[in-house]
Amino acid sequence: MVGRKSTCCRCGKLKERIERSYCRGCDAMFVRQWRKRHPLTPEQRWKNNARAFARNYWLRGKLRQKPCRHCGDARSERHHTDYARPLFVIWLCRPCHLRLHAAKRKRQR
Numbered sequence: 001m002v003g004r005k006s007t008c009c010r011c012g013k014l015k016e017r018i019e020r021s022y023c024r025g026c027d028a029m030f031v032r033q034w035r036k037r038h039p040l041t042p043e044q045r046w047k048n049n050a051r052a053f054a055r056n057y058w059l060r061g062k063l064r065q066k067p068c069r070h071c072g073d074a075r076s077e078r079h080h081t082d083y084a085r086p087l088f089v090i091w092l093c094r095p096c097h098l099r100l101h102a103a104k105r106k107r108q109r
Helices: 024-037 042-059 094-108
Strands: 077-080 089-092
Touching: 042 077, 077 094, 089 094
Parallel strands: none
Antiparallel strands: 077 089
């Protein structure tokens, strides 16, 4: 990649991931500091926990990926209709998922 340095811009050590600006240690330190300044609300924490729970089940093969419910595209992502049930997900492709959330925002207005 042109223009990317292989050293961390903060500590100067060799980076494991060239696409990032920081090495893993500096990146982790940055995220910890950022999280202290921007704490999650209880609702955000609850949603993140549900998403992580479903992702772990998916990575372990206990939650099977299905095609998009609307258009049938094989490249689908998880959509939670109810965060109290983290393993109950609807599989939607990215465009259908964005349309669903746009319609939801429009209804809330």
